[in-house]
Amino acid sequence: MSLNTHIPVDKEYLVNNVLLNESADLPADVEKLLKLVRREKVKYPVIFVGTGSCGLISGAGETLIEINKYLSDRDLRADVVETGCTGYCSMEPVIEVQLPGKTRVSFKNVTSEKLPFVLDGMFNSMVPVEHVLGQYKSPSLELWKDVPFIGELSFFSMQYRNLMKNWGRINPLSIEEYIATGGYRSYIKTIRNYTHEEVCDIVEKSGLQGRGGGGFLTGKKWKVAHTVMADQRYLLCNADESDPGGFANRAMIESDPHRLLEGVIIAAYAIGTSKAYIYIRNDYRNAIERLEKAVDRARDYGLLGHDVYGSGFNIDVIIRKGPGAFVCGEETAMISSIEGKRGMPRPKPPYPAVSGLFGKPTVVNNVETLSNIPAIFENGPDWFMSLGNETSPGTKMLVLSGKVNNQGIIEVPMGTSVKDLIFGAGGGIPGKKSFRAVQIGGPSGGFITADNIDIPYDFDSLASEGVYMGSGVMVVLDQDCCIIDTVKYFMDFIQKESCGKCIPCREGTRRMLEVYENITKRPVDENGHTTLERFKGVMQLESLASVIKDTSLCGLGQKAPNPVISSLKYFRSEYEEHIFDRKCSAGVCKELRLFYIDVEKCTGCTACAPKCPESAIIGTKHHPFFIVEEKCTGCGICYDVCKFSAILVK
Amino acid sequence: MDDQTSVILSRYPRGHRDCLIPILQDIQEEYGYLSESSVIEVARYLGLPSSKIFGLATFYNQFRFEPRGRFHIRLCHGTSCHVTAASEIIKELGKKLRIGPGEISRDGMFSLELVACMGACHLAPLMQVNDNYHTRLDPAGIRDIIDSYIEGEE
Numbered sequence: 001m002s003l004n005t006h007i008p009v010d011k012e013y014l015v016n017n018v019l020l021n022e023s024a025d026l027p028a029d030v031e032k033l034l035k036l037v038r039r040e041k042v043k044y045p046v047i048f049v050g051t052g053s054c055g056l057i058s059g060a061g062e063t064l065i066e067i068n069k070y071l072s073d074r075d076l077r078a079d080v081v082e083t084g085c086t087g088y089c090s091m092e093p094v095i096e097v098q099l100p101g102k103t104r105v106s107f108k109n110v111t112s113e114k115l116p117f118v119l120d121g122m123f124n125s126m127v128p129v130e131h132v133l134g135q136y137k138s139p140s141l142e143l144w145k146d147v148p149f150i151g152e153l154s155f156f157s158m159q160y161r162n163l164m165k166n167w168g169r170i171n172p173l174s175i176e177e178y179i180a181t182g183g184y185r186s187y188i189k190t191i192r193n194y195t196h197e198e199v200c201d202i203v204e205k206s207g208l209q210g211r212g213g214g215g216f217l218t219g220k221k222w223k224v225a226h227t228v229m230a231d232q233r234y235l236l237c238n239a240d241e242s243d244p245g246g247f248a249n250r251a252m253i254e255s256d257p258h259r260l261l262e263g264v265i266i267a268a269y270a271i272g273t274s275k276a277y278i279y280i281r282n283d284y285r286n287a288i289e290r291l292e293k294a295v296d297r298a299r300d301y302g303l304l305g306h307d308v309y310g311s312g313f314n315i316d317v318i319i320r321k322g323p324g325a326f327v328c329g330e331e332t333a334m335i336s337s338i339e340g341k342r343g344m345p346r347p348k349p350p351y352p353a354v355s356g357l358f359g360k361p362t363v364v365n366n367v368e369t370l371s372n373i374p375a376i377f378e379n380g381p382d383w384f385m386s387l388g389n390e391t392s393p394g395t396k397m398l399v400l401s402g403k404v405n406n407q408g409i410i411e412v413p414m415g416t417s418v419k420d421l422i423f424g425a426g427g428g429i430p431g432k433k434s435f436r437a438v439q440i441g442g443p444s445g446g447f448i449t450a451d452n453i454d455i456p457y458d459f460d461s462l463a464s465e466g467v468y469m470g471s472g473v474m475v476v477l478d479q480d481c482c483i484i485d486t487v488k489y490f491m492d493f494i495q496k497e498s499c500g501k502c503i504p505c506r507e508g509t510r511r512m513l514e515v516y517e518n519i520t521k522r523p524v525d526e527n528g529h530t531t532l533e534r535f536k537g538v539m540q541l542e543s544l545a546s547v548i549k550d551t552s553l554c555g556l557g558q559k560a561p562n563p564v565i566s567s568l569k570y571f572r573s574e575y576e577e578h579i580f581d582r583k584c585s586a587g588v589c590k591e592l593r594l595f596y597i598d599v600e601k602c603t604g605c606t607a608c609a610p611k612c613p614e615s616a617i618i619g620t621k622h623h624p625f626f627i628v629e630e631k632c633t634g635c636g637i638c639y640d641v642c643k644f645s646a647i648l649v650k
Numbered sequence: 651m652d653d654q655t656s657v658i659l660s661r662y663p664r665g666h667r668d669c670l671i672p673i674l675q676d677i678q679e680e681y682g683y684l685s686e687s688s689v690i691e692v693a694r695y696l697g698l699p700s701s702k703i704f705g706l707a708t709f710y711n712q713f714r715f716e717p718r719g720r721f722h723i724r725l726c727h728g729t730s731c732h733v734t735a736a737s738e739i740i741k742e743l744g745k746k747l748r749i750g751p752g753e754i755s756r757d758g759m760f761s762l763e764l765v766a767c768m769g770a771c772h773l774a775p776l777m778q779v780n781d782n783y784h785t786r787l788d789p790a791g792i793r794d795i796i797d798s799y800i801e802g803e804e
Contacts, residue, residue: 057770057783089772244728247769282675282712283765323671324711326766340670342709401730401771408772439729475729475771489732493766499709640745645790 009037009176011301018179019188019301020309037180038170039098040140045078045123048096048104050168052085052254053286054247059111060093066112067095070119084255086168088155089401089408091133094168097122103141106133106150155406158424160387162395163371164411167255172290175297178258184303186377187262191269191311196226199270203373206381207393212238212329212366213441213470213555215392215459224353225271225361233273234362236338237264237370239280239287240322240329243442244493246471248397248409249367253280253287256371257294263370265303265315266377271363274314279334282321291319326443326497330554331356331364333499344499345554368397368472389415392458400426402475403433415456418448422476433478437570441470443490443497444559446566447483466566468559482588483571484578488516490563498556505557508548512564515541519578520589522633538579542568593649594632595639599624601646608638608647654680655688659695670696674707683714711766719754719761721799724778728767731775738789739775740764746796759803760796 017030026034035041047067051060064082071078086094091108095115098104099122107118108131121128127144134150135143150156161167170177178184190199204219225233237260241249253260260278268276280288295317298304306314320338327333328343335357337343356362372394376384388394392414398421401407405427412421422428422438429435437447446467448455455461462469477486495509515537518530545561552558568575577583584592597617602624609617609625616632619625627638627647639647658676662669670692677688684707693700707713725743727736744750747760754761770776773785784795 053768054770054772057768057773057776057785089770092772242766244732244767245730245771246767247771250769283768321672321675323675323713324766325709337671338668340667340706342706399771401774402733442729473729475733477733481733486729486733489729640741643745 009033014176014179015301019184022185022189022192034180037176040138042079042098042100044100045076046081046098047078047119048081048083048098048168050085050092050094051082051286052251053284054089054251055085055092055094056286058092058109062112063093063095063110063115066115067119070116076123081171082173083168083170084166084172085251085409087164087251087409087411088133088406090406091408094133096168099125101142103138103143104136105144105147106135107131108133154427155408155410155425158412158416158420159410160395160413161411162375162387163252163259163368163397164255164409166259167251170256172255172257173293173297175258175294175301178256182378183258183374184262184298184301186374187266187269187303188309190266190377191308191313196270196272197223199266200226202381203270203376206376206384208369208372208376208384209392209394209459210366211368211372211396211472213444213468215469218365218369221353221363221365222267222270224351225363228354228361230361232275232358232360233271234357234360235264235268235271235273235276236331236334236357236362236364237276237278237367238329238331238334238364239278239284239367240334241281241284241367241471242324242326242329243471243473245401245473245475246399246442248399248472250281250284250287251409252367252371252397253284253291257287257291258298259374260291260367260371261294261298261317263373264317265298266373267363267365267370268315269313271361274316276315276317277320277338277357278317279320279322279328279338282323288319288321295319325499326493327499327554327556330556333554334364335362342499344501345556347553366471388413389456389458391415391460396457396469396472398457398472398474400474400476402439403429403478403481404476405430412457414458415461417454417456419453421457421474422453426476429476429478433480436477436479436481437483439475439477439486439563440473441468441562442473443493444468444556444562445470445473446562447570449570451570466562466569468562480586480588482584482586483567483574484516484520484584485586485588487563487567488513488520491516491560494556494560498560502552502554502557504548505552505560508544509557509560511537512541512544512548512561519575520584521591522582522635534579538575590649591636594629595627595636595647595649596629597625597627598646598648601644603644603646605643607641607643611637611641613637655691659692665696667696667698670698670703670706671710674703674713678713682718683716685715714752716754716761717758719759720803721760721779722763723760724763724765724768725751726768726770726774726776726778727764728769728771728774730771731767734774735789736775739777739787739792742789742792743796746793759800 049064093110095110096104096106110118118128118131127147132147135147200219200222208218209215239249264276304315322328325343328337330345331352332345333343352362385393395411395413397411399409410425437449491513495513498505500506518534545564548561549558604622606621614631616628617625689703690700693703747755749755749762751762751764775787776785
């Protein structure tokens with residue numbers, strides 16, 4: 001038994017016979033070896049454990065320990081391989097077992113308690129059906145009976161996995177396995193055969209648009225940076241994914257770091273730089289560790305460094321840890337942060353492609369954008385064009401979360417309808433609840449409702465509905481979610497994360513939050529000043545939104561009012577209900593509700609009664625107290641002081 | 651001068667401004683927070699006013715200026731956690747520990763930090779206490795979790 005075992009392959013052999021061999025078909029003996037590395041044929045049983053961050057949080061670490069214990073207790077010979085994530089978060093921890101001559105089978109929710117049962121079954125050639133997720137198709141291996149194919153599950157069937165091809169399949173730390181799946185060959189081919197301009201041309205021809213949300217043509221951006229005269233240029237990879245609910249980039253780095261690295265190096269070659277930075281969010285400990293190891297391995301293989309394989313191309317990749325500021329996702333803010341300053345954006349032009357990091361031409365690309373590059377060079381720009389629709393070529397990674405059955409990361413061709421995403425791959429809404437809306441694009445995005453759910457998921461169609469694609473976050477909301485409360489949450493997030501440079505963004509978002517706080521709060525009385533303020537605030541919400549949109553410098557400010565505008569457009573009745581009826585039909589806005597005391601839990605400690613500003617709580621010591629409903633203004637003070645959680649909301 | 655701080659500083663021999671954030675990150679990694687003396691030390695090393703460094707460090711969410719508690723609680727407050735009642739959990743934690751986000755309890759046992767998103771939305775709402783994760787939290791169960799840590803220490 002050994003951990004993370006891979007087939008011992010000679011480095012020189014791989015370099016000379018695979019990387020430097022530019023013919024499409026490799027010699028039979030080389031192909032045979034690569035098959036072994038890809039584990040298409042195995043000698044011993046192999047157990048794969050998904051140890052991406054979501055897997056680890058779900059308990060994959062304990063499962064891994066249990067596997068090792070299981071094998072050593074029974075003295076079994078098996079390889080244990082840590083893989084990335086399969087993308088199917090709700091099924092984590094996922095383990096896969098491949099027995100010699102048989103296809104690979106995937107198991108769901110294998111916590112450490114369930115593990116012995118799963119392995120007992122597999123080692124006795126009896127698949128424990130209740131834990132099975134599915135088996136992979138393979139032409140040369142024997143299929144398991146009565147086990148569904150993993151590709152036919154609703155979560156996987158509509159996906160087209162190009163970026164996520166290796167996720168959960170290979171050991172992300174093994175450069176040999178990445179090379180065996182065709183990795184780094186496009187890179188070597190590119191630097192040996194194409195000029196910088198040709199590389200930019202190919203990417204421009206593929207129609208690849210920036211996946212960070214802007215949707216600008218990547219090839220065009222590269223060209224601008226390449227044509228500016230400068231003694232040094234920089235490539236920045238934006239891995240500072242901070243949208244709440246977005247973690248596709250983290251999973252990309254944890255599951256296939258070499259794919260990103262290859263994309264980064266090709267991009268660096270295209271713009272003619274020898275220095276690339278990867279700016280990764282500091283919270284992503286696991287991803288940083290894997291990325292650092294990937295960089296070390298690539299350096300060891302001579303893929304990074306001076307004069308790569310005699311091509312005259314020098315490249316170094318530096319990892320910078322982003323200390324946590326949402327605004328640093330903005331390219332100029334990120335540049336300031338790398339320069340060692342506060343992450344504040346600056347006016348454009350000059351665009352970073354002309355004058356960016358340390359005043360030099362700089363290209364900033366998102367993780368997903370760069371991860372697309374290797375496949376474009378492997379399969380050609382026309383192949384990439386053929387994916388997706390006319391306005392947005394290629395595929396897109398999305399994170400499905402919230403009130404949806406299948407939560408996780410999916411990759412679909414651009415232009416798939418939002419309905420298919422939620423009710424197809426997502427498997428619909430749990431618990432027979434009804435669909436209310438889907439929030440796309442995080443704090444700078446907007447809502448899609450049941451009325452326009454058929455809209456295709458691509459840059460232009462979403463923009464026409466006032467929704468911004470962002471990093472591909474989709475949070476599904478059901479009947480129990482309050483739209484007003486969700487928008488309030490986003491405004492709270494934005495006003496905390498606003499860098500403070502532009503007054504409209506800094507003050508405006510705070511005022512907007514106040515408006516939302518006012519309409520979700522029970523006023524002292526309906527005749528006073530606060531009521532007037534409440535109505536005035538709501539009336540000004542729309543004009544405030546347009547001012548913030550027009551006068552802020554960066555994407556954060558310009559897109560901050562999006563949730564407000566979008567919710568006002570589709571959920572006006574919900575606003576009216578909160579403002580006029582003082583009611584939240586979803587029951588989320590706590591302060592609009594009335595309180596009562598649970599007689600069972602109340603000990604009569606008298607902590608609440610003296611605190612009540614309306615003297616609405618009455619009772620005698622050591623006996624349960626009561627709240628007089630007519631007097632209660634719903635301030636919630638009693639709720640906060642109660643040590644016994646005896647005060648409840650109606 | 652603190653030994654550990656000087657070891658960290660010696661890793662950045664050229665000492666330009668762009669090293670500032672990595673230096674502060676290393677110091678925080680070592681001590682768990684940025685003390686006043688370490689910030690002054692860094693300022694002297696890089697030739698920058700210490701006010702500039704405080705200005706930078708307070709801008710970013712990562713940096714702390716108070717030590718962590720023996721049990722550092724990181725509570726996720728992402729969108730998914732929010733729609734599954736994370737705000738209730740913040741309230742419950744506040745009631746139980748008598749601290750708010752970014753604070754440390756008087757006995758130095760617990761400190762609380764709100765995180766924008768931990769990226770495990772299928773397990774929402776969730777929190778991390780040191781290296782342990784507590785997932786699919788229920789506001790009513792929070793007190794028991796905290797009590798288990800208090801008992802564990804006793």
